[in-house]
Every structure is written in C-alpha cells, then in structure tokens.
Amino acid sequence: MNETAPLAEESAPVYPMPRVSPVDPPPPLAELRAGKAASRVTLWDGSQVWLVTSHAGVKAVLGDRRFTAVTSAPGFPMLTRISQLVRAKPASASFIRMDDPEHSRLRSMLTRDFLARRAEALRPAVRELLDEMLAKLVTGERPVDLVAGLAIPVPSRVITLLFGAGDDRREFIESRSAILVDRGYTPDQVAAARDELDGYLRELVEERLADPGDDLISRLVLDQVRPGKLSIDEMVPMCRLLLVAGHGTTTSQAGLGLLSLITDPGLTEALAEDPGLMPKMVEELLRFHSIVQNGLARAATEDVELDDVVIRAGEGVVLSLSAANRDEQIFPDPDRLDPHRDARRHFAFGHGMHQCLGQWLARVELEEIYAAVLRWMPGARLAIPFEELEFRHEVSSYGLGSLPVTW
Amino acid sequence: MSDIPRLTISIDPAACCAMGRCAATAPEVFDQDPDTGTVVLLDATPPPELHAPARLCAELCPCEAITVTEG
Numbered sequence: 082m083n084e085t086a087p088l089a090e091e092s093a094p095v096y097p098m099p100r101v102s103p104v105d106p107p108p109p110l111a112e113l114r115a116g117k118a119a120s121r122v123t124l125w126d127g128s129q130v131w132l133v134t135s136h137a138g139v140k141a142v143l144g145d146r147r148f149t150a151v152t153s154a155p156g157f158p159m160l161t162r163i164s165q166l167v168r169a170k171p172a173s174a175s176f177i178r179m180d181d182p183e184h185s186r187l188r189s190m191l192t193r194d195f196l197a198r199r200a201e202a203l204r205p206a207v208r209e210l211l212d213e214m215l216a217k218l219v220t221g222e223r224p225v226d227l228v229a230g231l232a233i234p235v236p237s238r239v240i241t242l243l244f245g246a247g248d249d250r251r252e253f254i255e256s257r258s259a260i261l262v263d264r265g266y267t268p269d270q271v272a273a274a275r276d277e278l279d280g281y282l283r284e285l286v287e288e289r290l291a292d293p294g295d296d297l298i299s300r301l302v303l304d305q306v307r308p309g310k311l312s313i314d315e316m317v318p319m320c321r322l323l324l325v326a327g328h329g330t331t332t333s334q335a336g337l338g339l340l341s342l343i344t345d346p347g348l349t350e351a352l353a354e355d356p357g358l359m360p361k362m363v364e365e366l367l368r369f370h371s372i373v374q375n376g377l378a379r380a381a382t383e384d385v386e387l388d389d390v391v392i393r394a395g396e397g398v399v400l401s402l403s404a405a406n407r408d409e410q411i412f413p414d415p416d417r418l419d420p421h422r423d424a425r426r427h428f429a430f431g432h433g434m435h436q437c438l439g440q441w442l443a444r445v446e447l448e449e450i451y452a453a454v455l456r457w458m459p460g461a462r463l464a465i466p467f468e469e470l471e472f473r474h475e476v477s478s479y480g481l482g483s484l485p486v487t488w
Numbered sequence: 489m490s491d492i493p494r495l496t497i498s499i500d501p502a503a504c505c506a507m508g509r510c511a512a513t514a515p516e517v518f519d520q521d522p523d524t525g526t527v528v529l530l531d532a533t534p535p536p537e538l539h540a541p542a543r544l545c546a547e548l549c550p551c552e553a554i555t556v557t558e559g
Contacts, residue, residue, distance in 0.1 A: 143550075144550070144551075144552055185505070188505075189506070189524070192506045192524065192525045193523055193524070193525065196506075196508060196520065196522075196525050197508045197511070197512055197520075198522075425513070425544070425548060426547065426548065431550075432550050433550050433551065434505050434550065434551055436505070436507055436550035440507070441508070
C-alpha cells in the first residue's frame with residue numbers, strides 16, 4: 082500500500098516540510114493541526130504515511146500498544162535512508178525499536194541507573210566539570226563557540242563517566258555517535274561507524290566481564306550478563322543506544338537553549354529575579370525547541386480509530402513532537418517562549434513506554450549548562466548576527482553547528 | 489463535609505514504566521521503589537491542595553499507570 086508514485090499529491094504534502102524560521106516548526110504543521118486528527122504526507126522515498134500533529138493525537142498514538150515501534154513491521158515509516166539500514170539489520174536493533182515484552186525486559190535493566198535520584202546524585206560532578214571547562218573557556222580567546230566548547234563535550238564526558246570509559250576514547254565515541262544521527266552520511270558510512278562503535282563496546286563489555294568496576298557497564302555485566310539474563314549480543318546495541326541517545330540530543334538542546342537564553346533578555350531577567358525558575362525554564366526550552374524535529378515513527382498492527390480518522394493495520398504513522406508541543410489547546414500562545422509557563426506536558430522526551438530513559442540526566446545536564454554559562458559569562462551575547470548562525474537541518478536532532486558568543 | 493472535594497487515586501504497578509514523573513510532580517502522593525523505580529502510592533486520598541498535582545501526574549504518566557477518580 083506504500084507503493085505510491087514518488088511525486089507528492091496535493092492531498093499528501095512532502096514531509097518533513099522546510100522551516101521558515103530557524104527556531105519554529107514548519108508553518109504547514111499548524112495548519113494540519115487545525116484539521117483532521119491525522120493527515121496523509123509523502124516521505125522522501127515516495128511512500129505515504131499518516132502525520133499526527135495535535136497534542137491529544139500524539140499522546141493517544143504513543144500510549145497505544147496497537148502501534149508498533151519495530152522498524153521491520155509492515156508499513157513502518159522510513160523517515161530517512163538510515164532507517165532503512167536499521168531495517169536491513171534488525172538483529173542489531175536496540176530496545177527503542179522493540180515492543181513489549183522484549184522492550185521492557187531490556188529497558189528495565191537500565192532503570193535503576195537512570196532514576197531521577199541517580200541523576201541528581203551526578204549533579205555535583207556535572208557542575209564541577211562545567212566549572213573546570215568554563216574556567217578555561219573564559220580565559221581563552223573570544224569569541225567562544227559554546228557548541229564545540231560545552232554542548233558537545235559535556236554530554237559526552239557525562240556518558241563516559243557513567244560507562245567508566247577512558248577519556249582517551251572520547252573523541253572516537255563522539256565522532257562515531259555523531260555520524261549515526263547525521264543524514265549527511267551515506268547508509269554505508271553510517272553502517273561503518275555503527276560497526277566500529279559496536280566493536281569498541283564489545284571490547285569494553287568483555288573487559289568488564291574480566292574485571293568489573295563500579296560503573297553502568299559493570300553493573301549490567303554483574304547483574305544481567307553473568308546470571309545469563311542478557312547476552313553480549315543484546316548488550317552491545319543497548320550500550321550503543323545510550324551513547325547515541327546521550328550525545329546528539331543533549332548537545333542540540335543545550336545549544337538551542339543557550340541561543341534562546343543569550344538572545345532573549347526576558348529569560349535572563351526572569352532567572353536573575355528568581356534563580357529557582359531554572360527547572361521550569363528547562364521544560365519550556367525543551368517544549369519550544371523540540372529537537373527531535375521530524376518526530377517519531379510507528380506502524381499500526383490493527384485498525385485503530387483516531388478521532389475522525391481510521392488508521393488501518395499496516396499503515397505508518399509519524400508523530401510530530403514539535404507540532405504537538407506548539408498545540409495551542411495545551412500551550413496558549415504556543416510560539417512564545419515564556420519562562421513562567423508550566424510546560425511539563427510537552428513531548429520533547431516522547432510519551433508512552435519508550436519515553437526517554439535519560440530524561441532526568443538530560444534535565445540535570447541542561448540546568449547545569451545553562452546556569453554555568455550565565456554564571457561564568459554574564460551578559461553573554463552572540464558574536465555574529467543571528468542570520469549567520471548555522472542550523473543543522475540534516476540531523477535527526479535539530480541543532481546549531483556552532484554558537485559563537487562573547488561577553 | 490460533603491462539599492469538600494474528594495479524589496481517589498489508584499495505581500497499576502504492572503503498567504508502570506518507572507519514569508518517575510509522578511514522584512517528581514507530587515512527592516507527597518507518589519514515591520518510587522529505590523531499586524526498580526516502580527511507583528509507590530503514599531496517599532490514595534490526598535487533601536484538596538494536592539488534587540491538581542495528582543491529576544497532572546495521571547496525565548504525565550507515560551504508561552497510564554495512574555487513575556484518578558473524583559469522589
């Protein structure tokens with residue numbers, strides 16, 4: 082049923098649509114949100130799928146187990162050429178591409194390490210790391226690129242800290258993880274980077290099997306692998322997921338959030354008045370930027386009625402998180418970045434059983450990154466005109482190529 | 489007494505995916521098991537000032553493990 086002509090029909094516009102403003106979702110999404118519960122769109126490969134843009138619709142689909150996250154399922158939307166690669170080698174899929182019970186069996190092995198209280202316990206180490214990095218940055222040359230200087234290395238250092246991995250492999254991990262989420266690379270290049278990462282992770286797992294320490298990998302090895310609950314073949318993609326999910330996403334959100342903070346005086350004034358506003362600000366920045374720009378993909382495994390639309394078994398669905406996060410039914414005046422808004426209903430971390438496992442860690446990192454920049458670079462401002470900023474449209478988590486600032 | 493609004497909360501630990509949105513949003517009403525992260529209900533009939541946060545928890549729960557009924 083997806084063997085349709087590669088030309089988009091008027092009734093099924095090409096998705097994703099281009100942005101007009103670099104910090105807002107493409108305008109047609111708002112028009113679609115005002116229409117039916119789901120609309121037909123055409124993907125890059127010519128296939129047609131359903132697009133859901135409302136908060137209620139996204140919540141309903143992501144919370145409904147009749148929709149599968151398995152990429153090899155009939156009708157599953159191929160958002161990029163890279164998703165085809167994942168479909169071609171399903172054995173290497175991580176639990177983000179599985180349904181229950183397999184998904185829960187694997188994910189629950191990680192729950193303890195990503196509880197809110199565990200993330201909170203990491204806060205002092207994150208703050209110390211930031212102070213150390215910023216102390217160096219502020220004594221160096223201006224302008225400072227906050228993407229290369231903070232947004233990329235901080236999440237990467239936090240993940241290597243969790244893994245107990247050596248600092249010497251960080252550049253390798255960073256570069257290969259970045260390739261996996263960048264549509265600028267060919268499927269072959271992505272496959273090569275994935276195989277290299279998997280090789281490294283396999284070595285790391287085997288090292289910890291022989292000589293466990295006090296880190297996430299060692300705990301998985303001791304609690305799950307040794308008792309026979311988890312195979313090394315299952316553990317490698319699991320660790321790869323943590324690396325990839327922990328890198329690009331936090332980097333993108335940190336960069337865009339910093340951009341908002343240094344270009345919108347209302348935000349810094351509100352924080353100066355009430356520093357306790359930071360967690361709320363982080364939620365609002367997550368909502369506003371919604372970096373998983375093209376949304377999440379699912380396929381219906383049986384016919385499902387979604388308000389005024391019937392999605393048939395074997396049809397693909399794309400959930401636009403960025404459109405749902407600008408739904409005026411839930412977020413009045415949605416295109417306004419409001420530091421006092423209660424934005425907790427946002428779907429920047431998704432919804433349903435696949436909701437981001439690392440969300441508490443991400444919140445701690447983001448709060449600390451934003452606060453540290455405001456602390457160390459008071460009055461920070463863009464060092465180039467806004468129009469010259471380079472936005473990365475080709476990566477699955479939308480973000481800035483660089484953020485040159487001075488203060 | 490009848491004009492004091494009542495709210496009854498029930499949880500489904502089997503559906504819980506241990507994300508901890510509830511414990512972060514209404515810590516007076518929900519906690520998490522320290523090992524598994526599974527929801528623990530502290531107060532099934534919270535006082536009126538906690539009704540709004542408790543309702544929000546039911547809405548935020550990614551796995552619909554929280555049910556809130558009026559009365």
